[in-house]
Amino acid sequence: MTMANIIINGQKISTKAGITVLQAAREAGIDIPTLCDHPALSAVGACRMCIVEIKGQRALQTSCTFPVTDGMEIQTDSKMVVDARKLVLDMIFSERNHFCPYCEMSGSCELQDLGYRYHVDHWVFSTYTKAFPLDATHKYYLMEHNRCVLCGRCIRACDELVANHTLGLGQRGSESMVRADANISLGESSCISCGTCTQVCPTGALFYKRSAFMGKDSLTTKVKSTCNQCGIGCGTEVVTRGGNVLCVLGDWDAPVNKGLLCKMGRFEPLYDSRQRLTAPLLRTKGKFKEINWEEAIQTLAKQINTVKASEIGVLAGSYSSNEALYLIKKLFNEKLKISNIGLTNTVAPRIFDKVQGTLEDIAKSDVIFVVGCDPLNDQPVASFIIKRAVDKGARLIVVDDKKNGLAPFAFMNIDMADINKAIEVAKRANNPFILYGAGITKTAIAQIKKLKEKANYIIVDSGVNTKAAAALGLNNGYDPAGLKILYVLMGEQNYEGDDLFKGIPKNAFIVAQASYLSPLTERADLVLPAAIWSEQNSSLTNIEGRIQNINKAVEPLGEAKPDWEALQLLSAELGKNIAVSIDKVSTEVMKSLK
Amino acid sequence: MAKVKVKVATDWLAGCAGCHMSFLDIDDRIVALSELVEFTSSPITDLKHPPKEGVTVGILEGAICNTHNIEVAKQMRERCDILIAVGDCATFGGVPAMRNLVGTDAALKRAYLETESTVDGVIPDSDELGKPLDTVVGVDKVVKVDLFIPGCPPRADAFFYALTELLAGRTPVILPPELFTYD
Numbered sequence: 001m002t003m004a005n006i007i008i009n010g011q012k013i014s015t016k017a018g019i020t021v022l023q024a025a026r027e028a029g030i031d032i033p034t035l036c037d038h039p040a041l042s043a044v045g046a047c048r049m050c051i052v053e054i055k056g057q058r059a060l061q062t063s064c065t066f067p068v069t070d071g072m073e074i075q076t077d078s079k080m081v082v083d084a085r086k087l088v089l090d091m092i093f094s095e096r097n098h099f100c101p102y103c104e105m106s107g108s109c110e111l112q113d114l115g116y117r118y119h120v121d122h123w124v125f126s127t128y129t130k131a132f133p134l135d136a137t138h139k140y141y142l143m144e145h146n147r148c149v150l151c152g153r154c155i156r157a158c159d160e161l162v163a164n165h166t167l168g169l170g171q172r173g174s175e176s177m178v179r180a181d182a183n184i185s186l187g188e189s190s191c192i193s194c195g196t197c198t199q200v201c202p203t204g205a206l207f208y209k210r211s212a213f214m215g216k217d218s219l220t221t222k223v224k225s226t227c228n229q230c231g232i233g234c235g236t237e238v239v240t241r242g243g244n245v246l247c248v249l250g251d252w253d254a255p256v257n258k259g260l261l262c263k264m265g266r267f268e269p270l271y272d273s274r275q276r277l278t279a280p281l282l283r284t285k286g287k288f289k290e291i292n293w294e295e296a297i298q299t300l301a302k303q304i305n306t307v308k309a310s311e312i313g314v315l316a317g318s319y320s321s322n323e324a325l326y327l328i329k330k331l332f333n334e335k336l337k338i339s340n341i342g343l344t345n346t347v348a349p350r351i352f353d354k355v356q357g358t359l360e361d362i363a364k365s366d367v368i369f370v371v372g373c374d375p376l377n378d379q380p381v382a383s384f385i386i387k388r389a390v391d392k393g394a395r396l397i398v399v400d401d402k403k404n405g406l407a408p409f410a411f412m413n414i415d416m417a418d419i420n421k422a423i424e425v426a427k428r429a430n431n432p433f434i435l436y437g438a439g440i441t442k443t444a445i446a447q448i449k450k451l452k453e454k455a456n457y458i459i460v461d462s463g464v465n466t467k468a469a470a471a472l473g474l475n476n477g478y479d480p481a482g483l484k485i486l487y488v489l490m491g492e493q494n495y496e497g498d499d500l501f502k503g504i505p506k507n508a509f510i511v512a513q514a515s516y517l518s519p520l521t522e523r524a525d526l527v528l529p530a531a532i533w534s535e536q537n538s539s540l541t542n543i544e545g546r547i548q549n550i551n552k553a554v555e556p557l558g559e560a561k562p563d564w565e566a567l568q569l570l571s572a573e574l575g576k577n578i579a580v581s582i583d584k585v586s587t588e589v590m591k592s593l594k
Numbered sequence: 595m596a597k598v599k600v601k602v603a604t605d606w607l608a609g610c611a612g613c614h615m616s617f618l619d620i621d622d623r624i625v626a627l628s629e630l631v632e633f634t635s636s637p638i639t640d641l642k643h644p645p646k647e648g649v650t651v652g653i654l655e656g657a658i659c660n661t662h663n664i665e666v667a668k669q670m671r672e673r674c675d676i677l678i679a680v681g682d683c684a685t686f687g688g689v690p691a692m693r694n695l696v697g698t699d700a701a702l703k704r705a706y707l708e709t710e711s712t713v714d715g716v717i718p719d720s721d722e723l724g725k726p727l728d729t730v731v732g733v734d735k736v737v738k739v740d741l742f743i744p745g746c747p748p749r750a751d752a753f754f755y756a757l758t759e760l761l762a763g764r765t766p767v768i769l770p771p772e773l774f775t776y777d
Binding site: 097099100101102106107112115116119121122123127128129130131 | 682686687691696730732739742743744746768774776
């Protein structure tokens with residue numbers, strides 16, 4: 001590593017040669033204001049806020065794009081620099097309507113912060129007169145062009161992070177506009193509603209509809225958590241005010257998603273219109289009666305005590321936390337000796353002996369296999385990572401008998417039966433990466449084993465916490481025949497049809513632990529209300545085998561309880577005290593994953 | 595000999611009176627201020643125009659949206675030594691400048707002729723009224739302004755801070771960050 005000795009504002013600094021002046025200054029704790037710069041995006045020098053004086057350079061230079069060299073002398077706050085920054089700000093403010101009291105983002109705006117910092121107290125140039133369009137066609141966010149500073153963060157996020165290429169810049173100079181596709185509305189564009197553009201926008205040009213005008217940053221509370229909508233386990237920041245969730249942001253520090261989220265994680269849980277269950281319900285003479293938890297747990301314990309272990313079946317839903325799955329194993333399987341335990345979703349087979357890779361490894365591969373899984377529809381953030389690699393030249397091979405969301409991006413689309421053709425291609429690759437799911441066929445398994453030496457892989461299990469469930473051995477099959485009690489831990493999962501009830505004896509006592517009203521809860525004899533993603537402390541295991549915490553952002557609705565708390569109450573009632581803590585369970589799950 | 599008080603005059607242009615209300619929110623400090631300051635004219639005193647002999651500090655709230663506003667601003671400028679523009683309308687154009695985005699003609703038509711409850715509407719055009727301008731602007735676009743205090747409204751403490759700084763002879767007045775706000 002070549003070092004460079006430079007001087008910033010008279011301070012001698014030794015830094016890596018080739019990094020930008022902005023990076024060097026930040027490392028030394030010297031603050032240079034920026035607007036178009038974003039840590040997750042490439043530097044483009046669009047806004048000119050970060051200009052600095054560099055000895056020997058003819059004009060002021062944008063520090064975000066200028067590399068340091070040995071002996072460089074830099075002034076970041078000279079009069080010339082500050083005057084130029086003020087001029088730049090005055091020009092940005094004069095271009096469109098940046099009048100704060102109109103704007104939802106006032107108080108959470110980087111342009112406003114700069115206005116305050118440089119004391120912009122009137123318009124030096126002409127007062128705004130031109131009205132720019134407002135695009136309200138998108139379901140989840142608004143694009144208010146009057147607030148746009150043309151920094152291009154949204155465009156870069158759409159290109160570089162999500163690889164969706166919906167946004168671009170149209171026209172030139174003062175006519176420049178951020179556009180979706182060929183200048184069509186956001187609502188009808190190729191936008192996939194991941195919301196990353198909205199999260200990176202420094203002003204109020206892009207903002208969420210649902211949380212608009214619900215309070216500036218300083219009035220909200222942010223809780224770091226983990227998304228539970230698929231097996232990726234993206235890090236989130238849940239933004240709340242007064243006990244209500246306003247919005248969900250991607251956590252830039254999260255190792256899995258590095259700030260990205262998808263529609264499923266960012267928006268859909270906030271728009272869930274299913275009816276919540278808020279109190280335990282017991283069917284009495286054909287009708288539901290609200291009861292308290294004590295009564296509910298006593299009733300359940302009594303039922304369990306009256307039948308044989310072989311007459312009890314347990315189904316764990318995809319959303320179950322590590323803690324709940326652990327309790328199911330400890331209580332039902334180990335203590336009560338119930339072996340009839342299954343999952344509501346299928347588990348992909350283990351093919352390779354070696355340890356699987358991480359999502360990050362996808363970027364290093366030259367050929368990517370997607371076999372029997374559909375990340376674009378089921379684990380969208382994984383598809384962003386794949387599409388990004390494809391943009392950089394990796395070849396994508398989709399092997400699926402069904403219509404696959406990633407097919408349009410693939411170099412090769414083939415059926416499972418023809419997988420040998422793809423294997424031939426992969427043999428010539430340096431770093432093939434395989435993502436496979438439960439859809440993989442026996443023929444494909446046999447073929448793909450040929451790549452065991454060379455390929456890195458990830459098992460893309462369907463559902464959410466399937467990896468932990470499989471690791472704890474809860475997928476050994478479930479048979480409804482002869483059941484007297486069926487315990488279903490549904491959580492937030494959608495009830496997906498009658499097949500669940502096939503073969504269950506008519507007089508079986510059905511217990512549904514669920515967050516939402518569904519045909520399952522309608523048919524149940526005892527309903528235990530479950531807390532949802534924002535209301536509990538628990539942990540999840542992602543498809544990489546990473547154990548991550550869900551942190552409570554708001555109180556559970558009504559009497560709802562986290563899935564594992566209800567199971568713990570039951571174990572106590574049955575006299576089988578099982579100690580549960582998130583740390584302890586995480587260690588146990590970690591052990592079983594190996 | 596009684597101490598000579600510093601004369602202050604205020605007036606409003608195209609505004610909502612909110613800045614004046616915020617000024618009054620300095621509460622009991624106005625009593626102490628009155629020891630040092632003589633409030634000569636304002637929209638809430640009997641005297642409406644700044645005295646001919648002039649004042650030291652003139653304070654204007656509101657944007658410039660018609661010819662009458664220009665006259666008022668010019669008279670205040672002529673009769674004061676230090677002119678302060680207070681509030682987002684006087685400093686930036688503010689809410690009245692929303693009119694710029696549709697144009698004056700369209701705004702007048704919508705307001706006086708096309709509102710859902712209007713029957714046989716007329717756009718007022720009496721000679722006694724100021725003529726609307728094509729563009730609504732801040733006060734600094736028609737007269738020289740010495741100090742800008744933005745805010746919608748500016749905080750009461752910002753008024754008090756600015757006046758006490760001026761009374762102490764400290765110029766230019768630099769508002770501390772907690773008193774410098776756009777909303």
